[in-house]
Amino acid sequence: MSVTIDDVRDAAARLAGVAHRTPVLRSRTLDALVGAEVHLKAENLQRMGAFKFRGAYNALSRLSPRQRARGVASFSSGNHAQALALAARELGTTAVILMPADTPASKRAAAEGYGAEIITYDRYTGDRVALGAALAAERGLALIPPYEHPDVIAGQGTAALELLEETGELGALLVPAGGGGLLAGSATAARGLHPAIRMIGVEPEAGDDTRRSLAAGERVAIPVPRTIADGQAADIPGELTFSINRRLVDEIALVTDDQIRDAMRFAFERMRVVLEPSGATGLAALLSGRVERLPARVGVIISGGNIDAARFAELICPVPDGATVG
Amino acid sequence: MSVTIDDVRDAAARLAGVAHRTPVLRSRTLDALVGAEVHLKAENLQRMGAFKFRGAYNALSRLSPRQRARGVASFSSGNHAQALALAARELGTTAVILMPADTPASKRAAAEGYGAEIITYDRYTGDRVALGAALAAERGLALIPPYEHPDVIAGQGTAALELLEETGELGALLVPAGGGGLLAGSATAARGLHPAIRMIGVEPEAGDDTRRSLAAGERVAIPVPRTIADGQAADIPGELTFSINRRLVDEIALVTDDQIRDAMRFAFERMRVVLEPSGATGLAALLSGRVERLPARVGVIISGGNIDAARFAELICPVPDGATVG
Numbered sequence: 235m236s237v238t239i240d241d242v243r244d245a246a247a248r249l250a251g252v253a254h255r256t257p258v259l260r261s262r263t264l265d266a267l268v269g270a271e272v273h274l275k276a277e278n279l280q281r282m283g284a285f286k287f288r289g290a291y292n293a294l295s296r297l298s299p300r301q302r303a304r305g306v307a308s309f310s311s312g313n314h315a316q317a318l319a320l321a322a323r324e325l326g327t328t329a330v331i332l333m334p335a336d337t338p339a340s341k342r343a344a345a346e347g348y349g350a351e352i353i354t355y356d357r358y359t360g361d362r363v364a365l366g367a368a369l370a371a372e373r374g375l376a377l378i379p380p381y382e383h384p385d386v387i388a389g390q391g392t393a394a395l396e397l398l399e400e401t402g403e404l405g406a407l408l409v410p411a412g413g414g415g416l417l418a419g420s421a422t423a424a425r426g427l428h429p430a431i432r433m434i435g436v437e438p439e440a441g442d443d444t445r446r447s448l449a450a451g452e453r454v455a456i457p458v459p460r461t462i463a464d465g466q467a468a469d470i471p472g473e474l475t476f477s478i479n480r481r482l483v484d485e486i487a488l489v490t491d492d493q494i495r496d497a498m499r500f501a502f503e504r505m506r507v508v509l510e511p512s513g514a515t516g517l518a519a520l521l522s523g524r525v526e527r528l529p530a531r532v533g534v535i536i537s538g539g540n541i542d543a544a545r546f547a548e549l550i551c552p553v554p555d556g557a558t559v560g
Numbered sequence: 561m562s563v564t565i566d567d568v569r570d571a572a573a574r575l576a577g578v579a580h581r582t583p584v585l586r587s588r589t590l591d592a593l594v595g596a597e598v599h600l601k602a603e604n605l606q607r608m609g610a611f612k613f614r615g616a617y618n619a620l621s622r623l624s625p626r627q628r629a630r631g632v633a634s635f636s637s638g639n640h641a642q643a644l645a646l647a648a649r650e651l652g653t654t655a656v657i658l659m660p661a662d663t664p665a666s667k668r669a670a671a672e673g674y675g676a677e678i679i680t681y682d683r684y685t686g687d688r689v690a691l692g693a694a695l696a697a698e699r700g701l702a703l704i705p706p707y708e709h710p711d712v713i714a715g716q717g718t719a720a721l722e723l724l725e726e727t728g729e730l731g732a733l734l735v736p737a738g739g740g741g742l743l744a745g746s747a748t749a750a751r752g753l754h755p756a757i758r759m760i761g762v763e764p765e766a767g768d769d770t771r772r773s774l775a776a777g778e779r780v781a782i783p784v785p786r787t788i789a790d791g792q793a794a795d796i797p798g799e800l801t802f803s804i805n806r807r808l809v810d811e812i813a814l815v816t817d818d819q820i821r822d823a824m825r826f827a828f829e830r831m832r833v834v835l836e837p838s839g840a841t842g843l844a845a846l847l848s849g850r851v852e853r854l855p856a857r858v859g860v861i862i863s864g865g866n867i868d869a870a871r872f873a874e875l876i877c878p879v880p881d882g883a884t885v886g
Contacts, residue, residue, distance in 0.1 A: 257583040259605065278832040279585065499869050506604045506834040506865030539832030543825050547873035 237384050237478060239426025242391035242419065245292040249392055252324065253288055256280050256393070258400050259536075261505050268520045271531045273404065274505075275397040278513050278539025282348075284465075285393050285416055285537050286317035286380075292389030293378045294321045302327045307375040309362040311337045312465050313538055314380035319350035330375060332366055340542060381415030382472040391419030395427070397533050403428045405529020408516035410537050411435035411444045411486065412466035414475030420535060421482035434525060435479065435486045436515040438463040438494065444471050444479065445486035462491045462549060465512030465538060487519040494518045499550050501536070508546070513538035563710050563804060565752025568717035568745065571618040575718055578650065579614055582606050582719070584726050585862075587831050594846045597857045599730065600831075601723040604839050604865030608674075610791075611719050611742055611863050612643035612706075618715030619704045620647045628653045633701040635688040637663045638791050639864055640706035645676035656701060658692055666868060707741030708798040717745030721753070723859050729754045731855020734842035736863050737761035737770045737812065738792035740801030746861060747808035760851060761805065761812045762841040764789040764820065770797050770805065771812035788817045788875060791838030791864060813845040820844045825876050827862070834872070839864035 259274040277285040294306060305328035308318050315331045322329035329350040333342060334357035342352055355365055363379070370377040378386065393416075394407060407424050411417040414435075421433045435444055441459030447470075455470040471479065489497075494511050497518035501509045509517070516534040519525055541549075585600040603611040620632060631654035634644050641657045648655035655676040659668060660683035668678055681691055689705070696703040704712065719742075720733060733750050737743040740761075747759045761770055767785030773796075781796040797805065815823075820837050823844035827835045835843070842860040845851055867875075 254586070257605075260580070262607070279583075281588070283832055502834055502869050502872070503867075506609055508828055508832040508834060541829075543828050543873075543876045544878075546828070547869075547877040550869045551873040552870075 237387045237391070237418065237422050239423060241384065241388035242395050242423045242426070245288070245385070245388040246392045246395055248292055248295045249288055249389065252291060253392070254280050255396055258397060259505060259507065263504050268528065270528045272520060273397065273401045273531070273533045274517070275393050275533065275535045276507060277393050277535055277537045278507060278509055282313070282316045282320050283538055283540040284313040284317065284513070285390055285535065286313040287320060288392050289386035289389035289415060289419070290314065290317035290378065291321040291324065293383055293385035294325050294327065296385050297327070297376055301376045304374050304376070305330065306378050307366060307370040307373070308332070308378050308380065309366040310380050311341065313540055315341065315345040315350070316348060318378060319345040319348035323349045330369065330373065332362055332369065381413035382474050384474065387415050387419045387422070387475065387478070389419065390416045391423040393535055394420035394423040394533070397535070398424060398427050401531070401533060404431060404531045404533045406432035406434055406525070407533040408434045408436055408487070408519055408525070409535050410466060410512055410515045411437050412468045412512065414444060414471045414479050416535065416537060417444070417483060418475040418478035421479060425482050432529065433483045434519070435483050436519045437486055437488055438466055438515060439488045439490050441466050441468065442486065442488055443469055444476070445488065447471050447476055448480060448483065448486060451480070463494055463511040463515060465510065466515065487524045489515050489518040489522060489524055493522040493524070495549055497521050498546070502550070507536070508539040508541065509536055510538050510541040511549070563713045563717070563744065563748050565748060567710065567714035568721050568749045568752070571614070571711070571714040572718045572721055574618055574621045575614055575715065578617060579718070580606055581722055584723060585831060585833065589830050594854065596854045598846060599723065599727045599857070599859045600843070601719050601859065601861045602833060603719050603861055603863045604833060604835055608639070608642045608646050609864055609866040610639040610643065610839070611716055611861065612639040613646060614718050615712035615715035615741060615745070616640065616643035616704065617647040617650065619709055619711035620651050620653065622711050623653070623702055627702045630700050630702070631656065632704050633692055633696040633699065634658070634704050634706065635692040636706050637667065639866055641667065641671040641676070642674060644704060645671040645674035649675045656695065656699065658688055658695065707739035708800050710800065713741050713745045713748070713801065713804070715745065716742045717749040719861055720746035720749040723861070724750060724753050727857070727859060730757060730857045730859045732758040732760055732851070733859040734760045734762055734813070734845055734851070735861050736792060736838055736841045737763050738794045738838065740770060740797045740805050742861065742863060743770070743809060744801040744804035747805060751808050758855065759809045760845070761809050762845045763812055763814055764792055764841060765814045765816050767792050767794065768812065768814055769795055770802070771814065773797050773802055774806060774809065774812060777806070789820055789837040789841060791836065792841065813850045815841050815844040815848060815850055819848040819850070821875055823847050824872070828876070833862070834865040834867065835862055836864050836867040837875070
């Protein structure tokens with residue numbers, strides 16, 4: 235069970251006219267700062283605000299009519315929940331999603347707004363994978379996990395496919411790594427098109443499970459990371475995603491939370507787009523010089539922009555002089 | 561001295577490969593909220609963050625080699641200053657710009673960063689138009705004002721031209737009005753392509769000089785407006801821009817500062833793009849229901865995104881509970 239460039243191409247055909255073909259953004263200021271021509275694939279401008287719609291929709295569109303009639307299940311506190319809910323609505327099926335009981339109300343409301351049923355669990359005592367499997371079995375639903383699924387991975391790969399179709403060959407491609415689905419899909423697409431491209435995953439320093447795993451040659455678990463990049467707070471790479479990434483990824487760049495904040499501010503003030511912390515790590519790696527021997531032409535997937543204005547202000551703007559938060 | 565669709569087409573040819581062909585953004589959430597198919601031309605993603613680059617570059621590219629060798633002058637505390645500075649640099653000439661002495665340091669630095677020379681004046685005692693003319697005469701510079709110039713207006717019209725090339729005919733087009741250059745250029749392009757299109761200018765309620773002038777059939781001056789939409793704080797329409805807008809604009813919609821704030825928050829949270837207040841008034845008019853009998857397909861020019869993160873937070877985010885700013 236692997237994923238090929240043909241799977242990514244098939245996914246692209248399914249997504250045509252449903253997912254946005256997101257723009258590739260350029261900034262001469264950015265190019266001058268990093269000393270390379272940078273092409274940013276703006277998946278923050280994707281439907282529901284992140285690349286996740288691609289994988290969820292691709293997976294759901296491959297279900298049999300019978301499965302579609304019964305519905306799907308998953309687990310996520312983040313963008314996959316909204317993505318699955320929206321994809322289910324688009325395809326006329328229903329989604330049931332397990333979310334931790336302490337998920338912010340706005341994220342729960344977003345998934346419910348797309349028509350999903352939400353079931354909560356205690357993140358400290360519950361095993362979401364086991365709970366998801368039990369839920370799916372009990373109700374006869376198809377389980378569509380956030381990244382451990384070939385159709386999800388193939389769908390995520392379509393962003394890199396579109397980027398490279400537009401730019402032609404690039405020297406390197408930077409992609410955020412959480413569970414590893416976007417990285418695996420991107421590497422499949424990019425290496426399939428240009429075997430010599432340098433594939434660089436990007437993780438928050440505190441959440442370097444993929445870097446450690448690649449170094450060890452096997453999946454390594456780390457303590458649950460504390461980072462503002464909540465979409466990349468995985469503590470171990472997926473089995474399927476790691477089997478792909480160990481084959482296709484050259485290196486991992488690490489960025490600190492402060493570097494992520496700086497990249498979010500740069501994106502806001504100089505490129506006028508909103509990035510959530512996990513969506514900004516590729517840009518952060520470039521701006522902070524965390525990639526050595528940068529080639530002349532570089533691609534970056536800026537992967538998501540789901541952050542509310544108040545949280546953005548809290549992360550980016552220092553409390554004004556003289557203000558105290560009681 | 562007027563402006564025709566052919567002037568706009570010529571400007572588009574000059575701008576090809578220099579200005580960004582900005583994306584047209586869609587949001588199904590927005591469509592559902594306003595009950596129409598909305599196409600947003602994202603000039604906040606233009607070079608230097610606003611449509612102003614189009615007009616400045618077009619005007620400068622029409623200078624004779626002799627004029628270009630001497631340089632250009634203008635007056636602006638806003639986006640035209642940066643636009644002119646960048647266009648001058650691109651074309652290998654120099655820009656001298658009059659700015660009020662109390663211009664925020666960041667705006668001055670942005671224009672200087674593109675290589676412009678800044679001269680300050682006292683906005684309470686100085687007449688910027690007269691000072692600009694004197695400066696240009698004294699140094700032998702070509703004066704390129706922010707909107708009272710046919711080449712500037714033709715350049716601004718290229719955004720609407722691109723939008724309509726991409727969408728085909730639209731029922732209405734909403735365009736922010738300050739001095740009236742973007743509105744005049746857009747109306748020239750849109751009416752030239754589709755004579756039946758409904759042209760709607762949008763102003764802040766406190767700065768309704770164009771609405772009053774259209775109603776009166778002549779240019780009406782109002783007290784200097786107090787509004788967060790600083791790019792639309794004109795107190796009287798331009799002579800040239802008004803002569804075009806009175807012929808081609810059907811109506812003016814007005815929006816309050818709170819409606820502008822709501823539109824900025826919507827753009828941030830639901831579309832993941834940054835809009836400055838003046839850039840958000842068209843979207844604000846739609847979201848607040850200020851346009852009656854909305855047609856099925858509508859275009860909006862979201863015209864600029866130059867706002868720093870701290871100012872955005874101040875405008876959009878309430879001070880947290882228990883915080884006091886001392």
